[in-house]
Amino acid sequence: MNTRLNTWSRELGLGARFAFSGREGWFRTLLTAFGVGCAVALLMLATALPGMMNARNTRGAERDLMYYGPPLAAGADTLLVRDADTEFHGAAVHGELVRPEGPHVATPPGLSAWPGPGTMYVSPALRELLAAPGGALLKQRLPYREVGTVGDAGLVEPGELAYYAGDATLSPTSDNSGAGAVYRTNSIGGHAITDGLSPMLTLLTVVTFLVLLIPVGVFVATAVRIGGERRDRRLAALRLVGVDIRGTHRVAAGEALVGAVLGLPAGLLVFAVARELVARVQLLGLSVFPSDLTPRGWLVGLIALAVPLCALVVTTVSLRGVVIEPLGVVRAARPPRRRLWWRLLLPALGVLLLLTTTLGDTFSDSAQRRLIAGVASLLVGVTLLLPWLMERVVGRLGRGPVPLQLGSRRLQLSGGAAARTVSGVVVAVAGAIAVQSLFGGVSSQYTTSTGRDLTRAQAGIEATLTGPDVAERVITGLRSTPGVLGATGLLSMYVTVPGSPEPLTVAVGDCATLVEYAAIGGCRPGGVYDVPPGASGVSDGQGPLPGASVHPGQRLDLNADDTSTDGRSARPSPWTIPTTLRTVAARRAPDGSTHTGVFATPQALAPGRLAHPQLSSVVRLAPGDGDAIERARTAVSAVVPGLQLEAYSTTTTDRKFANIRRGLLVGAVVTLLLIALGMAVSTTEQLRERKRLLAVLVAFGTKRSTLALSVLWQSAVPILLGLPLALAGGIGLGALLLRVTGQPVGVDWGAAGVLLAAGAGAVAAATLLSLPALWRMMRADGLRTE
Structure with a gap:
């Protein structure tokens, strides 16, 4: 037993040393760590979201001035209030007009004292807007003298437009609840009613998280396989000196483990930097205080265990289909034909799980587990089908321009790597189409017609x-x-x-x-x-x-x-x-x-x-x-x-439903940016592995533009095959989710078209970002061998 453990530890250690062997090893390991780090940062962001929402709701409740008790008489601790919220070019402005009636009126968080008559405290974002030329109309609407700043504790988010103004003319109105009413209060904060999400909104939240996080998992699996072809050639050399097949697998696992482990602190660093910058950025009208983005410790620990484990599993499984022999790697020849039957098992399991899931008056834990497993199985199953589909289509490509022939030949030899590169986009687009279909199907429950005639009044x-x-x-x-x-x-x-x-x-x-x-x-x-x-x-x-x-x-x-x-x-x-x-x-x-x-x-x-x-x-x-x-x-x-x-x-939308949809859009943008960045890194590394081949082709007279077009074809073909697969998978998953909710099946073709275009744009952007590296690798110095 001890001998076996010693052998395993030596082989894992050997793989770890390979990760830092020479300039190429360092560069490949750093690329892997960077890709894994970006994914870890996004996972940490996801774990911090519940705490962020709770912190926002808590601050909103603690500054609430509404009084819900019996009528009050004026006293030393009473305050007259008029809600003075407004809008400016679609942006909400939170405002309160106040008049303290005594010296002992408590102040809400963010204020050290109540503003006097004709003065106001403003949030930093509102001060910036009022000082800008575009805020002139709003400045006329708020003719008060600024005397202070509303602190962070009194704001829901750093970009919130908010003010408190003193008004000596306030007097109580007969109606304390209507718009424009002036009411008396002596209670600050603690009035929020915390009603939970309905079963439908819970389902929407769960599906949204799945759709956003599964592409991250696919991205991690892709990142740990950066440099796979060069690694396999090293493993063949190890076989030549007597290492058995399982030993080579453990060496490869040790090398991948180093990149994954280095990705953990890299992810912490990326998350820490993004956490500090997030207060300065508004995405779809949403901004966040850095202190709100604090993931729970046990979830961070779970990520720290899951990512290296994922690296080990993915590396081991990926090598099961590669025959590593002392004289080379079978992958260098045409790979055996991929089988379809086992790739259909996971989507079939997902369909079965979703068909047995229904949404009743309560969304039970067992139903949630079936839903999570079903959605994950279907989305992951889509990525498993892409390599098989590519093999069937690319195998028939042989004629055409030289760039197409070069690109298709490369895909025939290593189509799996190309499929992995775009698999994150495919699963992200499929999930987004499904969740958009779900949102579209249930939106009628959360969108109410106002009955307003905009042709008569606006x-x-x-x-x-x-x-x-x-x-x-x-x-x-x-x-x-x-x-x-x-x-x-x-x-x-x-x-x-x-x-x-x-x-x-x-x-x-x-x-x-x-x-x-x-x-x-x-x-x-x-x-x-x-x-x-x-x-x-x-x-x-x-x-x-x-x-x-x-x-x-x-x-x-x-x-x-x-x-x-x-x-x-x-x-x-x-x-x-x-x-x-x-x-x-x-x-x-x-x-x-x-x-x-x-x-x-x-x-x-x-x-x-x-x-x-x-x-x-x-x-x-x-x-x-x-x-x-x-x-x-x-x-x-x-x-x-x-x-x-x-x-x-003409319509109004439920606030919670709108917040979930906005969270989906923000998460989708961040996820697509991450995937596009990861694709650029992966494509660059694949080009580095072919550096000598590219230099040889140029030396023999191949045009640089021909090679550049061949690289574009290598990116275009997988995504052109993957997007229809994503469309079919997204429509199917959306139909199953609508069945779970009891809604009629429908497809938002406009949204689906936008999502398909976004996925294609992400691939195009990643490919264009890799072209400068391609140009450098086609130089004559690429012929040199270390």
Whole structure:
């Protein structure tokens, strides 16, 4: 036993010494370490993602100012707050307007003190934006003097646009929860409700991680086989001095193990550098604090064990198909034909596992395990099919231009290496197509139609205001803003109707406004209109239609539901429904809402009689004017600081679903960049192994352009065969995943086309990056032999 262990250790040690033998050995080992290091860095990033999301959510909860308890009286520790979030050219800006009511008000993380009236604390990213020429409109919207910086503890991410501003005019509103409301609080942070992911979102998350990490595993398997042909020739020399077959395998494993082990600290270094740089970069609107990217220790330990083990297994398995003899390596001749049957076993297992997996009310652990195994089996099975497919197609290539003949002959002799080079791209594209099909199939559950008519209005306001005069100034400011074609202003409030359990809405607006909310024909100043629930026609003016909510001569108390916070009882404010009342049908508003109740023009009911009105406004913007919405927001904020003007869209998407999809896109970009970099390294090393051959061909008169085109063919043929395979595998996997979720099968052909183009682009970029090395290796000094 001890003798065997000693023999194994000697052979592994010999392989380790080969890894550092001469300039070529050092260079090959460093290339392997670099490739493995990039993969390790990406794996560490993946293990840090749960902690990153938890840290972001925690900081968001700790700065929350919302109060959820019973009404508070002003005190030494109370604070008046108005949420003042806004947008600027699609970027969200988090804002709070505050007025401390006492000296003992706690401050949220990131602030050392509350800003005084007319001053503000801003995040570093917002300060940079306000100082830039492109932030002039936003600077007009925030007319406060900067007195400090919001610290990292008060920001969700380093690129977040956020501010806290002091406003001495804040006073509590009757509605503490509506848009534009001012509320009183004495509690800072700790209000977040941590609801877990639904079974569907859990499935999406698991599949996303698999699709992003499996290509990394394929990349590791490719990286540890860099320089395989030169290694096999050395092993043949070892056979000549008496080392048996198994001994050569252990020598090769020792050499691969060195590159993998060196890749671990290299990965730590790459991760540490990327971790410090990540705060300065925004990818698809996402930025991260370096401290958030802290992987768990046990996961790092698992990576440290798994990567060297992967190197050993891959090296040992890859040598099972190579006959190493004292006089050479059989791989130097045409390899035996690859068999198909065993390559189909893994995809078949994946199909079987996914067919037996269903998504119910809960996503059980056993179902998750079957899903993970099934997806992994299918994606890895795609990579196993590529060498067989290449062998069948490339074997028939023989005629054509000289570059094609050179490239196809090289693929016939070493098609496995070319297939390994593009296998990462193939599996990444297949997984991305599958997950895009899955997202497309379930998106209807997380995407809701707003019902908004963008042909009638493109923005709007829904807010509780302190009085009708404020609303009038808001609408006047909007209508006078360049780029605003029109703005309506409907003021409404609830009143109690005697004998009715339901409150009645009373709304006031001019005729241009009322016709947007009700089917009023011939609206005139002084008109009053009843829009009862279910009314489907217009009355003749002689009386109410069936189902009318009020009748002429009825008296309403406009202050019956007054819930003002000034502590005084509201005086009755009676209003009599005029005899000219007409009953009309409701009309869907441009914002998708339907309003019922009593609609009156200002001549019939003065807006000032509505004590605490709700403003509903829809705004038409000039088409093609990208700054119109920003100028309109600035005009609104000039009247009521923090009042939000929302840009309309036809749909809304669930936040968690959108975050998972954004994470997929970010991960896909990073993974493709990693794979393209690894392909460039692998292609360069393959060219180095053929350095002498290339130099000989040039010396005999072969054009450099011919050799360059042959290299391009060697990259083009595998990817041209791999992408259809990726498309078929991705569509099949997507269909199985949609079956698991109970959704109809469908394919997003547009997204699939983009993904195929991205995969082809990654291969093209990697090949072009290797051309300078090709040019150097075709020089005459390549004829020299060490």
